Amino acid sequence: MTSNGLSRLGQRIQAPPISWLMKMALGRPQLISLAAGFTDNETLPVEETRAILEEVLGAGSNGQAALQYGTTLGDSELRELTAKELHERDGAANEASVYSPERLLITNGSQQLLYMLSEALCDPGDIVIVEDPTYFVFLGALQSHGTEIRGVALDTEGIDLEQMRSVLDQLANDGLLPRVKMVVLVSYYQNPTGITTSLERKAGLLRLLREYEPSAGHPIYVVEDAVYRDLCFAGGDTPSALALSVPEVSERVIYVGTYSKPFATGIRVGYGVLPELLMTVVGRIKGNQDFGTANLLQQAMVQAIRTGRYASHVTRIRQRYAEKAETMCRAIREHFPSEIEWRHPRGGLYVWARLPEAVPTGLDSELFQAALDDDVLYVPGELCYAEDPTRAKPNHEMRLSFGAVPQEQIQAGIERLGNVLRRFMD
Numbered sequence: 544m545t546s547n548g549l550s551r552l553g554q555r556i557q558a559p560p561i562s563w564l565m566k567m568a569l570g571r572p573q574l575i576s577l578a579a580g581f582t583d584n585e586t587l588p589v590e591e592t593r594a595i596l597e598e599v600l601g602a603g604s605n606g607q608a609a610l611q612y613g614t615t616l617g618d619s620e621l622r623e624l625t626a627k628e629l630h631e632r633d634g635a636a637n638e639a640s641v642y643s644p645e646r647l648l649i650t651n652g653s654q655q656l657l658y659m660l661s662e663a664l665c666d667p668g669d670i671v672i673v674e675d676p677t678y679f680v681f682l683g684a685l686q687s688h689g690t691e692i693r694g695v696a697l698d699t700e701g702i703d704l705e706q707m708r709s710v711l712d713q714l715a716n717d718g719l720l721p722r723v724k725m726v727v728l729v730s731y732y733q734n735p736t737g738i739t740t741s742l743e744r745k746a747g748l749l750r751l752l753r754e755y756e757p758s759a760g761h762p763i764y765v766v767e768d769a770v771y772r773d774l775c776f777a778g779g780d781t782p783s784a785l786a787l788s789v790p791e792v793s794e795r796v797i798y799v800g801t802y803s804k805p806f807a808t809g810i811r812v813g814y815g816v817l818p819e820l821l822m823t824v825v826g827r828i829k830g831n832q833d834f835g836t837a838n839l840l841q842q843a844m845v846q847a848i849r850t851g852r853y854a855s856h857v858t859r860i861r862q863r864y865a866e867k868a869e870t871m872c873r874a875i876r877e878h879f880p881s882e883i884e885w886r887h888p889r890g891g892l893y894v895w896a897r898l899p900e901a902v903p904t905g906l907d908s909e910l911f912q913a914a915l916d917d918d919v920l921y922v923p924g925e926l927c928y929a930e931d932p933t934r935a936k937p938n939h940e941m942r943l944s945f946g947a948v949p950q951e952q953i954q955a956g957i958e959r960l961g962n963v964l965r966r967f968m969d
């Protein structure tokens with residue numbers, strides 16, 4: 544036989560590193576996993592969801608409708624409630640048309656939207672610019688589409704605009720600007736670094752991209768992946784890039800949100816606000832993929848929001864994550880060598896730790912193996928970096944999550960890891 548019969552995508556696709564890490568954790572009950580990006584198990588809203596489902600399906604409700612197919616773009620009430628909440632958070636004075644429910648699409652987790660965006664915008668050989676490091680599951684989706692990726696470093700305010708300019712200049716020199724389709728920001732409590740992008744930085748990025756659009760010959764979209772926005776526990780909220788949607792930048796921002804992280808990861812309802820053209824095209828892709836997110840789950844979210852249970856749950860988990868982050872940071876202070884750089888997060892689920900460059904943390908490193916031998920797992924930083932041909936992949940960082948690991952194991956996990964780190968660094 545001359546071929547295995549797979550499509551190009553089927554041949555290109557690689558095993559997602561996340562499955563490997565998850566399998567590792569499942570097979571070893573004594574292992575403390577600081578790797579999983581899961582939410583806190585103990586606070587998942589079991590009681591609330593039971594009551595919600597009883598209300599959605601109970602006598603006097605329209606249970607049949609909830610158990611029937613819905614529409615491709617999503618339940619109209621959920622679209623309205625979500626758009627209204629987003630508008631209020633960004634500032635009620637902002638242009639209302641940007642937050643119209645007509646522009647809001649309900650998806651099966653935000654992950655589905657990210658995937659559909661790569662299908663709607665990218666052909667093999669097209670270029671996506673991401674933060675360096677970034678959310679590694681999306682890197683897998685982009686890679687499977689044959690997309691090329693360029694990483695741009697982050698500072699404390701978000702993506703570095705000077706480096707962004709030099710990457711764009713280099714692409715222009717190489718005649719590759721027409722292949723640049725989108726820039727992806729994980730803009731709140733970024734996965735993996737915990738950094739939040741300031742509004743000024745989002746505005747600067749949109750202005751900068753605008754300068755390059757004439758040579759690109761098409762819009763260069765900014766995807767604002769805001770899935771951790773609700774998980775803030777210190778400092779205030781920052782408006783999204785939609786709040787900048789004055790005429791010259793409107794139709795360039797794609798906002799990606801979710802109810803998965805702030806309510807229940809098992810409910811997995813996500814959403815996006817899209818420019819008109821993409822709303823049409825991504826809506827068609829969704830029509831082909833599943834013609835609508837599970838209706839029952841959407842009805843459950845409507846009921847959670849309507850009854851105030853969603854808001855009180857979010858308040859509760861913010862407090863919970865604040866405590867867990869504090870426990871992790873206290874343990875790091877106590878057990879990690881002082882040369883390791885890290886920052887106390889203000890939201891989200893992660894602490895990003897940077898070791899001296901001479902100490903590799905990757906999957907093949909002795910340190911990763913020693914941590915596993917001592918029953919503690921972290922996400923090697925290298926997994927969060929794209930295959931970018933213009934730079935070597937950093938290999939001396941780690942992502943630590945306080946999301947899923949029970950409070951009492953955080954201290955023990957960090958202590959184990961700290962002991963391993965001291966062995967390697969002393």
Ligand SMILES: Cc1ncc(COP(=O)(O)O)c(C=O)c1O
Pocket residue numbers: 580651652653654655678729734768770800801802803804808811812813
């Ligand atoms: C940055 C980021 N975006 C999107 C997602 C997908 O989340 P969901 O599909 O559950 O909404 C995740 C999940 O970990 C994430 O970390």
